Amino acid sequence: MADSTPSSPQTLDRYIRQIRYAPLGQAGQERLAAGKVLVCGCGALGSMLANILVRAGVGLVRIVDRDFVETNNLQRQTLFNEEDVAAQLPKAIAAAEKLRKINSQVAIEPIVADVNHTNIETLCDGVDAIVDGTDNFETRFLVNDFAVDRGLPWVYGGCLGAEGQTMTILPGETACLRCLMNECPPPGTMPTCDTAGILAPIVGVIASIQAIEAIKILSGHREAISRHLTVVELWDSCIRQVNIASLRDHVDCPACKRREFPWLAGREGSRSAVLCGRNAVQLTHSGLSLSLEQLARQLEGVGQVTRNPFLLRLKVDQYELTVFPDGRAIVGGTSDVAAARTLYAKYIGH
Numbered sequence: 619m620a621d622s623t624p625s626s627p628q629t630l631d632r633y634i635r636q637i638r639y640a641p642l643g644q645a646g647q648e649r650l651a652a653g654k655v656l657v658c659g660c661g662a663l664g665s666m667l668a669n670i671l672v673r674a675g676v677g678l679v680r681i682v683d684r685d686f687v688e689t690n691n692l693q694r695q696t697l698f699n700e701e702d703v704a705a706q707l708p709k710a711i712a713a714a715e716k717l718r719k720i721n722s723q724v725a726i727e728p729i730v731a732d733v734n735h736t737n738i739e740t741l742c743d744g745v746d747a748i749v750d751g752t753d754n755f756e757t758r759f760l761v762n763d764f765a766v767d768r769g770l771p772w773v774y775g776g777c778l779g780a781e782g783q784t785m786t787i788l789p790g791e792t793a794c795l796r797c798l799m800n801e802c803p804p805p806g807t808m809p810t811c812d813t814a815g816i817l818a819p820i821v822g823v824i825a826s827i828q829a830i831e832a833i834k835i836l837s838g839h840r841e842a843i844s845r846h847l848t849v850v851e852l853w854d855s856c857i858r859q860v861n862i863a864s865l866r867d868h869v870d871c872p873a874c875k876r877r878e879f880p881w882l883a884g885r886e887g888s889r890s891a892v893l894c895g896r897n898a899v900q901l902t903h904s905g906l907s908l909s910l911e912q913l914a915r916q917l918e919g920v921g922q923v924t925r926n927p928f929l930l931r932l933k934v935d936q937y938e939l940t941v942f943p944d945g946r947a948i949v950g951g952t953s954d955v956a957a958a959r960t961l962y963a964k965y966i967g968h
Protein backbone atom coordinates (compact mmCIF):
# COMPACT_ATOMS: atom_id res chain seq x y z
CA MET A 619 0.00 0.00 0.00
CA ALA A 620 1.24 3.47 -0.78
CA ASP A 621 2.66 5.33 2.16
CA SER A 622 1.00 8.70 2.36
CA THR A 623 3.20 10.37 4.96
CA PRO A 624 4.26 13.68 3.42
CA SER A 625 8.00 13.05 3.48
CA SER A 626 7.94 9.46 2.18
CA PRO A 627 9.70 8.74 -1.14
CA GLN A 628 6.34 7.64 -2.58
CA THR A 629 4.90 11.06 -1.89
CA LEU A 630 7.90 12.97 -3.15
CA ASP A 631 7.83 11.07 -6.43
CA ARG A 632 4.91 13.13 -7.73
CA TYR A 633 6.95 16.30 -7.19
CA ILE A 634 10.03 15.01 -9.02
CA ARG A 635 10.01 17.78 -11.62
CA GLN A 636 10.06 20.56 -9.07
CA ILE A 637 12.51 18.76 -6.78
CA ARG A 638 14.85 18.56 -9.74
CA TYR A 639 14.87 22.36 -9.80
CA ALA A 640 18.07 22.77 -7.77
CA PRO A 641 17.25 25.90 -5.71
CA LEU A 642 14.20 24.10 -4.32
CA GLY A 643 15.49 20.53 -4.14
CA GLN A 644 14.31 17.75 -1.85
CA ALA A 645 14.92 19.74 1.32
CA GLY A 646 12.76 22.58 0.00
CA GLN A 647 10.04 20.13 -1.00
CA GLU A 648 10.02 18.61 2.47
CA ARG A 649 9.65 22.06 4.00
CA LEU A 650 6.77 22.77 1.58
CA ALA A 651 5.08 19.57 2.75
CA ALA A 652 5.23 20.88 6.31
CA GLY A 653 4.02 24.35 5.26
CA LYS A 654 0.58 25.81 5.94
CA VAL A 655 -0.96 28.63 3.96
CA LEU A 656 -4.16 30.66 4.01
CA VAL A 657 -5.62 31.51 0.61
CA CYS A 658 -7.62 34.61 1.54
CA GLY A 659 -10.41 34.88 -1.04
CA CYS A 660 -11.04 32.29 -3.72
CA GLY A 661 -12.11 34.20 -6.81
CA ALA A 662 -9.84 34.54 -9.81
CA LEU A 663 -6.50 34.99 -8.01
CA GLY A 664 -7.41 32.62 -5.18
CA SER A 665 -8.48 29.82 -7.57
CA MET A 666 -5.17 29.91 -9.34
CA LEU A 667 -3.17 30.31 -6.13
CA ALA A 668 -4.89 27.35 -4.49
CA ASN A 669 -4.49 25.27 -7.64
CA ILE A 670 -0.72 25.90 -7.85
CA LEU A 671 -0.05 25.51 -4.12
CA VAL A 672 -2.03 22.28 -3.81
CA ARG A 673 -0.32 20.78 -6.86
CA ALA A 674 3.05 21.92 -5.46
CA GLY A 675 2.46 19.89 -2.29
CA VAL A 676 2.05 22.54 0.41
CA GLY A 677 1.04 20.58 3.51
CA LEU A 678 -2.11 22.48 4.38
CA VAL A 679 -4.09 24.87 2.21
CA ARG A 680 -6.90 26.68 4.02
CA ILE A 681 -9.28 28.54 1.74
CA VAL A 682 -11.63 31.22 2.98
CA ASP A 683 -14.19 32.89 0.74
CA ARG A 684 -17.51 34.65 1.34
CA ASP A 685 -19.10 34.20 -2.06
CA PHE A 686 -20.80 31.59 -4.27
CA VAL A 687 -20.06 30.61 -7.86
CA GLU A 688 -21.81 32.50 -10.67
CA THR A 689 -21.72 32.06 -14.43
CA ASN A 690 -19.80 35.27 -15.01
CA ASN A 691 -16.97 33.94 -12.79
CA LEU A 692 -16.15 31.09 -15.17
CA GLN A 693 -14.25 33.28 -17.66
CA ARG A 694 -11.36 33.65 -15.17
CA GLN A 695 -11.93 31.58 -12.01
CA THR A 696 -10.26 28.40 -13.15
CA LEU A 697 -11.35 25.97 -10.43
CA PHE A 698 -15.08 26.30 -11.13
CA ASN A 699 -17.50 24.97 -13.73
CA GLU A 700 -21.16 25.15 -14.73
CA GLU A 701 -22.13 22.37 -12.30
CA ASP A 702 -20.94 24.53 -9.39
CA VAL A 703 -23.16 27.38 -10.60
CA ALA A 704 -26.16 25.04 -10.92
CA ALA A 705 -25.54 23.63 -7.42
CA GLN A 706 -25.24 27.18 -6.00
CA LEU A 707 -22.03 26.16 -4.26
CA PRO A 708 -19.95 28.53 -2.17
CA LYS A 709 -16.59 29.08 -3.84
CA ALA A 710 -14.56 27.64 -0.95
CA ILE A 711 -16.58 24.39 -1.07
CA ALA A 712 -16.46 24.09 -4.87
CA ALA A 713 -12.71 24.77 -4.83
CA ALA A 714 -12.04 22.16 -2.14
CA GLU A 715 -13.97 19.50 -4.11
CA LYS A 716 -11.72 20.01 -7.13
CA LEU A 717 -8.49 20.36 -5.16
CA ARG A 718 -9.01 17.11 -3.24
CA LYS A 719 -9.17 15.27 -6.56
CA ILE A 720 -6.01 17.02 -7.72
CA ASN A 721 -3.87 16.15 -4.69
CA SER A 722 -5.31 13.96 -1.95
CA GLN A 723 -2.10 14.26 0.07
CA VAL A 724 -2.70 17.91 0.88
CA ALA A 725 -4.93 18.89 3.80
CA ILE A 726 -7.53 21.23 2.32
CA GLU A 727 -9.73 23.29 4.64
CA PRO A 728 -12.56 25.26 3.01
CA ILE A 729 -14.20 27.96 5.12
CA VAL A 730 -17.26 29.91 3.96
CA ALA A 731 -16.93 33.25 5.72
CA ASP A 732 -16.25 36.91 5.33
CA VAL A 733 -12.79 37.76 6.68
CA ASN A 734 -13.13 40.42 9.38
CA HIS A 735 -11.41 41.54 12.55
CA THR A 736 -13.39 39.11 14.69
CA ASN A 737 -12.33 35.95 12.84
CA ILE A 738 -8.96 36.66 11.23
CA GLU A 739 -7.02 35.23 14.15
CA THR A 740 -8.90 31.92 13.94
CA LEU A 741 -8.64 31.83 10.15
CA CYS A 742 -4.86 32.32 10.33
CA ASP A 743 -4.35 29.87 13.18
CA GLY A 744 -1.19 27.87 12.55
CA VAL A 745 -0.45 29.19 9.06
CA ASP A 746 3.03 30.22 7.91
CA ALA A 747 1.88 32.68 5.24
CA ILE A 748 -1.18 34.37 3.73
CA VAL A 749 -1.73 34.81 0.01
CA ASP A 750 -4.09 37.53 -1.14
CA GLY A 751 -6.97 36.46 -3.33
CA THR A 752 -9.32 39.21 -2.15
CA ASP A 753 -10.92 41.82 -4.36
CA ASN A 754 -11.00 44.76 -1.96
CA PHE A 755 -8.66 47.00 0.00
CA GLU A 756 -10.61 46.85 3.22
CA THR A 757 -9.78 43.16 3.62
CA ARG A 758 -6.19 43.72 2.47
CA PHE A 759 -5.65 46.43 5.09
CA LEU A 760 -7.02 44.08 7.72
CA VAL A 761 -4.70 41.29 6.53
CA ASN A 762 -1.80 43.74 6.55
CA ASP A 763 -2.59 44.84 10.12
CA PHE A 764 -2.78 41.25 11.31
CA ALA A 765 0.31 40.11 9.42
CA VAL A 766 2.49 43.01 10.58
CA ASP A 767 1.27 42.66 14.17
CA ARG A 768 2.01 38.92 14.22
CA GLY A 769 5.10 38.92 12.01
CA LEU A 770 3.38 36.70 9.45
CA PRO A 771 4.53 36.92 5.80
CA TRP A 772 1.86 37.72 3.23
CA VAL A 773 1.75 38.20 -0.51
CA TYR A 774 -0.40 41.03 -1.84
CA GLY A 775 -1.91 40.76 -5.31
CA GLY A 776 -4.56 42.64 -7.24
CA CYS A 777 -5.84 42.75 -10.82
CA LEU A 778 -8.09 45.02 -12.82
CA GLY A 779 -8.64 45.21 -16.56
CA ALA A 780 -5.41 43.90 -18.07
CA GLU A 781 -3.22 45.26 -15.26
CA GLY A 782 -2.11 43.73 -11.99
CA GLN A 783 0.34 44.26 -9.19
CA THR A 784 1.92 42.23 -6.46
CA MET A 785 4.37 42.60 -3.60
CA THR A 786 5.59 40.35 -0.83
CA ILE A 787 5.50 41.58 2.75
CA LEU A 788 7.94 40.17 5.28
CA PRO A 789 7.00 42.10 8.43
CA GLY A 790 9.94 43.83 10.07
CA GLU A 791 12.04 43.27 6.99
CA THR A 792 10.32 44.69 3.93
CA ALA A 793 7.82 47.48 3.29
CA CYS A 794 4.21 46.65 4.10
CA LEU A 795 1.03 47.60 2.26
CA ARG A 796 0.59 50.72 4.43
CA CYS A 797 4.15 51.85 3.67
CA LEU A 798 2.99 51.82 0.05
CA MET A 799 -0.54 53.19 0.56
CA ASN A 800 -1.04 55.10 3.77
CA GLU A 801 -4.81 55.08 3.62
CA CYS A 802 -7.31 52.54 2.41
CA PRO A 803 -9.04 53.93 -0.70
CA PRO A 804 -12.63 54.80 0.28
CA PRO A 805 -15.37 52.74 -1.38
CA GLY A 806 -16.39 54.12 -4.75
CA THR A 807 -13.09 55.92 -5.41
CA MET A 808 -11.31 53.09 -7.18
CA PRO A 809 -12.34 51.35 -10.39
CA THR A 810 -13.58 47.81 -9.80
CA CYS A 811 -13.85 44.78 -12.07
CA ASP A 812 -17.49 45.83 -12.37
CA THR A 813 -16.55 49.12 -14.02
CA ALA A 814 -13.19 48.33 -15.62
CA GLY A 815 -13.64 44.63 -16.43
CA ILE A 816 -10.93 42.01 -16.05
CA LEU A 817 -9.09 39.71 -18.43
CA ALA A 818 -8.09 36.22 -17.32
CA PRO A 819 -4.43 36.32 -18.48
CA ILE A 820 -3.46 39.05 -16.00
CA VAL A 821 -4.87 36.88 -13.21
CA GLY A 822 -2.62 34.04 -14.34
CA VAL A 823 0.46 36.26 -14.32
CA ILE A 824 -0.13 37.88 -10.93
CA ALA A 825 -1.28 34.67 -9.20
CA SER A 826 1.77 32.84 -10.56
CA ILE A 827 4.11 35.48 -9.14
CA GLN A 828 2.28 35.35 -5.81
CA ALA A 829 2.47 31.55 -5.81
CA ILE A 830 6.23 31.42 -6.40
CA GLU A 831 6.71 33.96 -3.62
CA ALA A 832 4.65 31.75 -1.29
CA ILE A 833 6.69 28.73 -2.36
CA LYS A 834 9.90 30.63 -1.52
CA ILE A 835 8.55 31.57 1.91
CA LEU A 836 7.24 28.09 2.73
CA SER A 837 10.33 26.29 1.46
CA GLY A 838 12.58 28.50 3.57
CA HIS A 839 14.11 30.64 0.82
CA ARG A 840 13.51 34.15 2.10
CA GLU A 841 16.70 35.33 0.40
CA ALA A 842 15.03 34.75 -2.98
CA ILE A 843 11.93 36.81 -2.17
CA SER A 844 11.29 39.83 -4.40
CA ARG A 845 12.01 43.24 -2.88
CA HIS A 846 10.02 44.94 -5.62
CA LEU A 847 6.49 46.00 -6.32
CA THR A 848 5.80 44.30 -9.62
CA VAL A 849 3.31 45.98 -11.95
CA VAL A 850 2.24 44.20 -15.12
CA GLU A 851 0.08 45.66 -17.90
CA LEU A 852 -0.60 42.99 -20.48
CA TRP A 853 -2.55 45.02 -23.06
CA ASP A 854 0.33 47.46 -23.50
CA SER A 855 2.84 44.61 -22.98
CA CYS A 856 4.54 46.42 -20.11
CA ILE A 857 6.21 45.05 -16.98
CA ARG A 858 7.59 47.38 -14.30
CA GLN A 859 9.60 46.55 -11.20
CA VAL A 860 9.51 49.32 -8.61
CA ASN A 861 12.31 49.00 -6.10
CA ILE A 862 10.77 49.33 -2.63
CA ALA A 863 13.73 47.96 -0.67
CA SER A 864 14.28 51.30 1.09
CA LEU A 865 10.62 52.37 1.32
CA ARG A 866 10.24 51.11 4.88
CA ASP A 867 13.16 53.28 6.04
CA HIS A 868 11.71 56.43 4.48
CA VAL A 869 8.06 56.23 5.51
CA ASP A 870 6.62 56.81 8.96
CA CYS A 871 4.34 53.84 8.46
CA PRO A 872 1.41 53.64 10.92
CA ALA A 873 1.63 49.83 10.84
CA CYS A 874 5.34 48.94 10.74
CA LYS A 875 6.71 51.96 12.60
CA ARG A 876 3.97 53.15 14.92
CA ARG A 877 2.34 49.75 15.32
CA GLU A 878 -1.18 51.10 14.97
CA PHE A 879 -3.63 48.49 13.70
CA PRO A 880 -7.07 50.12 13.36
CA TRP A 881 -8.47 47.46 11.00
CA LEU A 882 -7.45 44.68 13.35
CA ALA A 883 -8.95 46.56 16.29
CA GLY A 884 -12.23 46.94 14.37
CA ARG A 885 -12.06 50.75 14.38
CA GLU A 886 -11.81 50.75 10.60
CA GLY A 887 -13.87 48.58 8.31
CA SER A 888 -17.59 48.33 7.82
CA ARG A 889 -20.21 45.68 8.29
CA SER A 890 -21.52 46.12 4.79
CA ALA A 891 -19.74 46.10 1.47
CA VAL A 892 -20.73 46.72 -2.11
CA LEU A 893 -19.28 43.69 -3.87
CA CYS A 894 -16.76 44.07 -6.65
CA GLY A 895 -17.97 43.07 -10.06
CA ARG A 896 -21.66 42.73 -9.27
CA ASN A 897 -24.80 44.60 -8.48
CA ALA A 898 -24.79 43.26 -4.91
CA VAL A 899 -24.23 44.19 -1.28
CA GLN A 900 -22.90 42.00 1.52
CA LEU A 901 -24.29 42.41 5.02
CA THR A 902 -22.58 40.78 7.97
CA HIS A 903 -24.02 40.04 11.39
CA SER A 904 -21.85 38.68 14.15
CA GLY A 905 -23.03 36.16 16.68
CA LEU A 906 -25.95 34.81 14.65
CA SER A 907 -26.69 31.15 14.03
CA LEU A 908 -29.55 30.56 11.61
CA SER A 909 -31.31 27.34 10.79
CA LEU A 910 -31.63 27.43 7.00
CA GLU A 911 -34.36 24.79 7.21
CA GLN A 912 -36.44 26.91 9.57
CA LEU A 913 -35.80 30.03 7.50
CA ALA A 914 -36.95 28.20 4.37
CA ARG A 915 -40.25 27.38 6.09
CA GLN A 916 -40.68 31.00 7.17
CA LEU A 917 -40.13 32.21 3.64
CA GLU A 918 -42.64 29.84 2.04
CA GLY A 919 -44.92 31.89 -0.19
CA VAL A 920 -42.69 34.97 -0.01
CA GLY A 921 -40.75 34.13 -3.13
CA GLN A 922 -38.76 31.34 -4.74
CA VAL A 923 -36.60 29.62 -2.11
CA THR A 924 -33.79 27.15 -2.78
CA ARG A 925 -31.16 25.86 -0.41
CA ASN A 926 -28.23 23.49 0.01
CA PRO A 927 -26.26 22.67 3.19
CA PHE A 928 -24.24 25.87 2.81
CA LEU A 929 -26.69 28.60 1.89
CA LEU A 930 -30.32 29.57 1.26
CA ARG A 931 -31.43 31.66 -1.68
CA LEU A 932 -34.59 33.74 -1.87
CA LYS A 933 -35.66 35.28 -5.16
CA VAL A 934 -38.26 37.98 -4.70
CA ASP A 935 -39.14 40.77 -7.15
CA GLN A 936 -35.88 41.74 -8.88
CA TYR A 937 -33.79 40.82 -5.83
CA GLU A 938 -31.89 37.72 -4.86
CA LEU A 939 -30.96 37.25 -1.21
CA THR A 940 -28.34 34.61 -0.44
CA VAL A 941 -28.19 33.86 3.28
CA PHE A 942 -25.50 31.86 5.10
CA PRO A 943 -25.90 30.05 8.45
CA ASP A 944 -23.88 32.74 10.27
CA GLY A 945 -26.49 35.33 9.29
CA ARG A 946 -24.36 36.90 6.63
CA ALA A 947 -26.22 37.76 3.42
CA ILE A 948 -25.40 38.81 -0.10
CA VAL A 949 -28.23 40.90 -1.52
CA GLY A 950 -28.22 40.88 -5.32
CA GLY A 951 -30.12 43.29 -7.51
CA THR A 952 -28.96 46.45 -5.77
CA SER A 953 -25.73 48.25 -4.96
CA ASP A 954 -27.50 50.46 -2.42
CA VAL A 955 -26.51 49.43 1.13
CA ALA A 956 -29.62 50.98 2.69
CA ALA A 957 -31.93 49.17 0.26
CA ALA A 958 -30.10 45.89 0.98
CA ARG A 959 -30.50 46.40 4.74
CA THR A 960 -34.21 47.06 4.28
CA LEU A 961 -34.66 43.85 2.30
CA TYR A 962 -32.73 41.88 4.92
CA ALA A 963 -34.80 43.28 7.75
CA LYS A 964 -38.01 42.60 5.83
CA TYR A 965 -37.37 38.97 4.91
CA ILE A 966 -34.74 37.61 7.28
CA GLY A 967 -35.28 39.79 10.31
CA HIS A 968 -32.73 40.93 12.88
Ligand SMILES: [Zn+2]
Pocket residue numbers: 793794795796797798871872873874875
Ligand atom coordinates in the same frame (compact mmCIF):
# COMPACT_ATOMS: atom_id res chain seq x y z
ZN1 LIG B 1 4.62 49.56 6.74
